[in-house]
Amino acid sequence: MTTGDLLNGRRVVVSGAAHPAGIGRAIAETFARHGARVVCLDVAAPDGVADLAEGLDYAVCDVTSEADCRTAIAAAAERLGGLDTLVNNAGIVGAIPLADLREEDFLRMIDVNLSGTYRLTRAALPFLEKAGGAAVVNMASMSASRGGGLLGGSHYAASKGGMISFTKALARELGPRGIRVNAVAPGIVSTPMTNGRFPPGQEEALRAAIPLGRFATPEDVAGAALYLASGLSAYCTGIVLEVNGGYHIH
Numbered sequence: 001m002t003t004g005d006l007l008n009g010r011r012v013v014v015s016g017a018a019h020p021a022g023i024g025r026a027i028a029e030t031f032a033r034h035g036a037r038v039v040c041l042d043v044a045a046p047d048g049v050a051d052l053a054e055g056l057d058y059a060v061c062d063v064t065s066e067a068d069c070r071t072a073i074a075a076a077a078e079r080l081g082g083l084d085t086l087v088n089n090a091g092i093v094g095a096i097p098l099a100d101l102r103e104e105d106f107l108r109m110i111d112v113n114l115s116g117t118y119r120l121t122r123a124a125l126p127f128l129e130k131a132g133g134a135a136v137v138n139m140a141s142m143s144a145s146r147g148g149g150l151l152g153g154s155h156y157a158a159s160k161g162g163m164i165s166f167t168k169a170l171a172r173e174l175g176p177r178g179i180r181v182n183a184v185a186p187g188i189v190s191t192p193m194t195n196g197r198f199p200p201g202q203e204e205a206l207r208a209a210i211p212l213g214r215f216a217t218p219e220d221v222a223g224a225a226l227y228l229a230s231g232l233s234a235y236c237t238g239i240v241l242e243v244n245g246g247y248h249i250h
């Protein structure tokens with residue numbers, strides 16, 4: 001658990017931050033401990049708003065709704081007095097073989113993970129540009145470069161691969177406008193998305209195949225997001241920071 005002043009005065013929105021054991025909440029709390037003020041967005045209500053750490057706020061937002069995204073970003077910017085950092089972390093996962101993959105499942109995956117990132121970033125753009133020195137951090141996945149194969153199927157991998165391409169294209173487009181855009185690609189992280197989801201015995205086999213010998217914690221991923229949001233990465237844009245314990249070195 002790090003504390004410091006890497007994000008002093010920064011005004012941040014993190015999507016998908018309702019669950020206290022999820023990556024989004026770890027990012028929000030890490031950022032707050034580094035001096036940021038953070039609005040957490042999620043389609044789900046947090047387990048207890050009262051439990052939110054100091055410096056954190058919460059608002060409901062379904063990233064599949066453009067109206068929700070616009071309203072939530074405008075309200076967050078109003079509350080924070082502007083917006084200079086956006087973390088697109090909201091996401092869903094699924095592993096369905098192609099033969100059973102219905103069109104609605106495929107489209108839903110893209111709608112939440114990829115189009116949701118587009119909607120929030122589009123809504124945030126005027127505020128980020130006005131702020132100057134802004135940063136966007138997108139939560140991709142090892143699945144994009146590994147070809148799925150764990151808890152994520154082809155539709156999940158495609159959504160995360162799309163996020164990486166979107167990140168790179170936006171980095172090129174928005175760099176001249178004072179906005180850096182980067183991605184984090186976590187490997188296996190112990191969160192509500194993964195806990196108890198592997199068949200018996202598979203967890204041990206997976207840990208044995210990871211050079212660092214364990215799954216990531218949400219805080220491991222939050223550290224990478226902190227780097228990409230802060231001035232430490234001032235000359236990085238369009239990069240994908242892999243956080244997988246060496247499981248996928250390519």
Ligand SMILES: NC(=O)c1ccc[n+]([C@@H]2O[C@H](COP(=O)([O-])OP(=O)(O)OC[C@H]3O[C@@H](n4cnc5c(N)ncnc54)[C@H](O)[C@@H]3O)[C@@H](O)[C@H]2O)c1
Pocket residue numbers: 015016017018019021022023024041042043044061062063064089090091092093112116139140141142185186187188189190191192193194
């Ligand atoms: N856990 C892992 O191993 C892992 C690995 C690689 C990438 N990721 C990515 O990290 C991110 C966070 O995942 P997590 O593991 O903390 O799981 P999580 O399920 O705890 O977090 C995802 C959050 O997104 C929210 N969400 C889902 N649909 C939404 C919508 N339509 N609008 C707004 N919010 C919505 C959920 O309510 C949830 O709070 C996801 O994008 C996931 O794909 C996770």
